[in-house]
Amino acid sequence: MRIDMRTMRCATALFLALVLGACAHVNHLRDAQQTFSETSALENQSRSGGGTVPSSVQAGYSSVVLSLQKLEQDGDSEKRLKADNLWGNVQMLKALAYWRMGNYDKARAARSQVGSSLPPGSRDHALSMALDGFIKNDEAFAKLQQPTGDLDEIAKLVLSADDDLNRASKTLPGAHALNSYLALNGLGAMSNLSVACAQLSTGGDFSKANCFSNRGGPCRVKAWEDKLKALGVADAEVKAVVGKLSTTCPAATPAPGQ
Known part of the structure; x- marks a missing residue:
């Protein structure tokens, strides 16, 4: 999906x-x-x-x-x-x-202009931290629509976006509703990375077979999947959102933000 x-x-x-x-x-x-x-x-x-x-x-x-x-x-x-x-x-x-x-x-x-006016732990404070991630996701998606895209450039955008979203999520209580939205955006970033790997990877360590996993995609997907489940999202709904994105994260490899 x-x-x-x-x-x-x-x-x-x-x-x-x-x-x-x-x-x-x-x-x-x-x-x-x-x-x-x-x-x-x-x-x-x-x-x-x-x-x-x-x-x-x-x-x-x-x-x-x-x-x-x-x-x-x-x-x-x-x-x-x-x-x-x-x-x-x-x-x-x-x-x-x-x-x-x-x-x-x-x-x-x-x-x-927000400065320090939004209290940490509030919804709008988290949104202010996540904004760059939202924008980077959109920029990566736009680059994927271009006839010739740059895999490294797109990967840099989506991985940075995912980091922004993780940092924003960490400022919120675990059960906060905004965490679900941040998780969906994080999975969107990983979807963009997966598509970029499928369309633009040419060989080497980042060949189509390894591109997504070598860039840490599965561990990032697994982290967001776990967050959605912790929020009480039904397994069937989580699977529908994650779709075909790999969640095979090596046990010794910590998920982003862990």
Whole structure:
């Protein structure tokens, strides 16, 4: 089973709900979150059905960015959001919207404004750590669609992405729902590596037969598989997600992050 990162990343909307009060600046943020969630759901539905993503998806994410920029331009709202410890959430939501628009530089720039405003162990703090991994996965997937791809370049991207996702996951409590999403993205990275090995490997130690295993793919897949099972995901569902990716990890070889 090929794990399509374009579809998997749509699950981000599941993790954007905040319990917020009724102040105007907070309502503005809540409305932006709602728009993001609705846009993500539409994108997910379109991609899952194999159809063309409607232009309203890009427009929806653009609307989120514009809405948040208005908050930033309102000095009073900015002060109130910072006082309520929500400024980092504003920047992270904007970063996610830019990511989904494919504007990776602006996504990283918005994330850089988060600073230390998000408490370690929180969902948005983990998302801020995982953002580079999300982007690298998308970049690797895009390179796989090109007529001539570079195996080493793609492998470097996906292995680095997997490391980013592992680091983000470690900041969360084990049963946190976001861990499931990070695991799916990690498996997506490994799927990209597997496809790159099948399509681009030419010989030597990284021949098609050894390319995936020699780059540590099976151990990384096994680590994410174990995480999904620990989260209570049914075995049949885990197998459906992992698909044909190898999980034969030598016992003496520690999984990434272990």
